[in-house]
Amino acid sequence: LTLKNFANTTGSGAALNLQGSGHAIDNVTFVGNNAVSGGALYNAGTITSVSGATFGGSGAGEGNSATNGGAIYNSGTISSLQGTFTGNSATENGGAIYNAGNLTIVSSNGHDTTFSGNIANSLSNALHNTGTVALNPGVNSSITFEDKISGSSGSITITGADNTSVVAFNNEVAGNSIRLTSGTMELGNAGNIANAVLTANGGRIYSAAGTLTLSSGSTIDNAAKVEVKDLVLSGGTLYYGSDDSLSGTLTANSGSLIFTGDSSLSSDSAIADSVALTVNAGKTLTMSTGNNVYVGSNDTISGKIKATGGTLYLKNNVTLNSANYDISGATNIDVASGQTVTTGDYNITTTGTLMNAGTVTNNIRTLSVGTLTNQGGISGTGSLVAGGGSNASGQTISQASVTLGGNFSNGGTIETTDGFTNNGALTGNGTLNIGNGTATSTGSISQGTVTIGTGSFTSTASGATINATNLNVNGGSLSMGTNTLTVGTLSNTGTITNNGTNFTVSGGSSSGSINGSGTMTVNGTFSNTGSIQNNVAVASAGNFTSAGLSSTISNSGGIVNISSGTINGAISGTGTTNITGNDVISNATIANTIINVSGTGFNSNAMLTGTVNSTAANFNNGGGITGDVTSSGANFTNTGAITGSVTSSGTGFVNNGGIATAGIIGIIKSAGVI
Numbered sequence: 001l002t003l004k005n006f007a008n009t010t011g012s013g014a015a016l017n018l019q020g021s022g023h024a025i026d027n028v029t030f031v032g033n034n035a036v037s038g039g040a041l042y043n044a045g046t047i048t049s050v051s052g053a054t055f056g057g058s059g060a061g062e063g064n065s066a067t068n069g070g071a072i073y074n075s076g077t078i079s080s081l082q083g084t085f086t087g088n089s090a091t092e093n094g095g096a097i098y099n100a101g102n103l104t105i106v107s108s109n110g111h112d113t114t115f116s117g118n119i120a121n122s123l124s125n126a127l128h129n130t131g132t133v134a135l136n137p138g139v140n141s142s143i144t145f146e147d148k149i150s151g152s153s154g155s156i157t158i159t160g161a162d163n164t165s166v167v168a169f170n171n172e173v174a175g176n177s178i179r180l181t182s183g184t185m186e187l188g189n190a191g192n193i194a195n196a197v198l199t200a201n202g203g204r205i206y207s208a209a210g211t212l213t214l215s216s217g218s219t220i221d222n223a224a225k226v227e228v229k230d231l232v233l234s235g236g237t238l239y240y241g242s243d244d245s246l247s248g249t250l251t252a253n254s255g256s257l258i259f260t261g262d263s264s265l266s267s268d269s270a271i272a273d274s275v276a277l278t279v280n281a282g283k284t285l286t287m288s289t290g291n292n293v294y295v296g297s298n299d300t301i302s303g304k305i306k307a308t309g310g311t312l313y314l315k316n317n318v319t320l321n322s323a324n325y326d327i328s329g330a331t332n333i334d335v336a337s338g339q340t341v342t343t344g345d346y347n348i349t350t351t352g353t354l355m356n357a358g359t360v361t362n363n364i365r366t367l368s369v370g371t372l373t374n375q376g377g378i379s380g381t382g383s384l385v386a387g388g389g390s391n392a393s394g395q396t397i398s399q400a401s402v403t404l405g406g407n408f409s410n411g412g413t414i415e416t417t418d419g420f421t422n423n424g425a426l427t428g429n430g431t432l433n434i435g436n437g438t439a440t441s442t443g444s445i446s447q448g449t450v451t452i453g454t455g456s457f458t459s460t461a462s463g464a465t466i467n468a469t470n471l472n473v474n475g476g477s478l479s480m481g482t483n484t485l486t487v488g489t490l491s492n493t494g495t496i497t498n499n500g501t502n503f504t505v506s507g508g509s510s511s512g513s514i515n516g517s518g519t520m521t522v523n524g525t526f527s528n529t530g531s532i533q534n535n536v537a538v539a540s541a542g543n544f545t546s547a548g549l550s551s552t553i554s555n556s557g558g559i560v561n562i563s564s565g566t567i568n569g570a571i572s573g574t575g576t577t578n579i580t581g582n583d584v585i586s587n588a589t590i591a592n593t594i595i596n597v598s599g600t601g602f603n604s605n606a607m608l609t610g611t612v613n614s615t616a617a618n619f620n621n622g623g624g625i626t627g628d629v630t631s632s633g634a635n636f637t638n639t640g641a642i643t644g645s646v647t648s649s650g651t652g653f654v655n656n657g658g659i660a661t662a663g664i665i666g667i668i669k670s671a672g673v674i
Contacts, residue, residue, distance in 0.1 A: 013042025038073030
């Protein structure tokens with residue numbers, strides 16, 4: 001039977017207008033019909049069955065049309081509807097069907113139901129639903145929507161006989177709630193339920209190439225199986241188990257995401273901070289390269305996150321125990337400001353980046369990262385290994401041991417108690433505090449302050465330089481090879497071994513030992529009350545004070561002060577030597593432009609070359625003087641040779657040697673030849 005080209009331009013249902021109950025329609029074709037509501041069929045009663053029906057067609061004029069419900073307008077009940085809907089149109093809503101009542105659409109093996117080419121208001125539309133729609137596909141059959149579904153507070157329930165019973169949405173579904181209880185809901189390439197609310201209590205959700213988007217209020221529980229390409233969680237709740245699978249990307253922006261089975265995130269998948277993440281006990285969520293996963297205060301990790309790559313954002317106080325976290329590979333770790341992350345019962349090794357804006361507490365274990373970007377605090381008794389990176393100004397890294405494998409910029413403080421290793425270039429204006437352990441450097445160090453406690457620091461490898469505004473050796477030892485050591489202010493109570501020629505000090509003091517075969521250059525004011533075996537070079541702006549002298553001094557226009565003790569190293573150059581101590585003994589030559597002697601006594605057993613000015617109470621010269629002598633002390637005794645003029649204003653001048661001079665002024669008692 002074909003009902004064709006009926007028209008009801010002022011009413012409803014041009015071909016059929018049904019009221020009452022008990023109606024059945026079988027194998028009827030409706031084409032070219034037109035009405036205000038329901039171009040072919042209007043139902044305000046009860047239809048028990050519509051089967052094998054054809055509404056519209058692809059040929060010219062075959063489609064049914066209406067203002068609302070191009071083919072069917074239902075305000076009653078249609079208990080079973082099966083057929084094809086093609087090319088129908090509505091000027092307002094419901095290109096094929098407008099449903100304001102109760103509608104059940106079915107299919108059976110060999111008798112699918114399809115909607116294609118239907119439009120409403122010039123846009124693709126199969127169904128406009130403000131009532132209740134049940135989609136009940138049978139075994140090995142389908143209900144397919146190539147056109148959009150619209151609605152206002154409508155509900156759609158999918159109940160399939162088994163997973164071969166398919167409802168296919170190949171276009172948008174909006175304005176409806178969808179409940180999947182059984183069967184398969186399939187999303188095509190353009191299938192989209194982002195503007196619908198989905199509740200899946202069972203069945204299967206499948207998409208070979210489309211995207212499943214869950215909006216606020218949606219729920220997919222553990223009884224429903226998910227097999228889609230891409231999944232977007234923009235609200236609602238998703239239970240994701242080991243039977244579920246994604247061939248594409250998971251993008252979780254908001255809502256609740258509960259992993260009930262072992263799962264692996266596909267490439268580029270991300271779980272945002274606003275998502276309430278749960279990993280159930282005994283289950284593992286694996287993340288890898290390209291994944292971003294946030295763990296925050298709303299999250300529950302009763303199982304484990306296994307990270308072999310990607311970025312793990314920690315936005316809550318977390319302890320990284322092996323029961324809950326397994327971090328390795330190239331995983332990046334991001335610790336948020338205000339949060340404390342504590343390492344647990346295993347060593348963490350990753351070639352990725354640790355980005356810390358909060359607090360990391362690392363005790364006992366080893367935390368090894370490819371790159372460290374520290375803008376917070378790192379503390380504890382563990383070991384930190386970083387391939388490179390930076391420590392911001394005002395921040396502290398405090399560990400038992402620290403190993404820097406590459407270039408590292410330190411504007412804050414790095415402090416260790418048991419060991420430090422530097423194999424790159426450590427730069428910045430920060431502070432390096434080395435405690436009681438053993439420290440080595442094969443690279444360069446340039447810091448504001450370097451402090452060595454009671455431990456040892458060896459920097460002997462080729463190119464291993466140290467440049468410090470302040471260097472403090474507090475009882476420990478620093479051993480340099482032939483490399484450069486440049487210090488602004490040195491404070492040494494330990495031992496410095498220098499075997500090179502590029503040890504430069506601008507100021508400071510040493511009460512410890514400076515050993516080795518190298519040379520220390522003094523560019524400023526420096527005081528030594530310890531032992532120096534290095535050769536000392538005093539620059540023109542240098543002012544070097546030493547209690548005794550074991551090494552040689554080359555004084556290039558500066559000042560050398562000997563405050564006490566014995567001079568066993570030669571002093572040479574064009575500067576000034578001041579001998580200020582009491583009872584100083586010189587066993588080495590002093591050859592400076594000016595030699596000033598003060599204090600209670602000076603005994604010289606070696607040659608003095610230069611202009612000698614003495615206010616010492618007792619001056620005994622046994623080594624000879626080449627230069628002019630002026631003495632105002634009480635006693636001046638000469639047993640050597642003096643070449644130059646002698647002026648004495650003291651009470652006694654005893655010459656037991658030889659004097660070659662233009663004249664002698666003072667009180668002189670001489671047993672030698674003048």
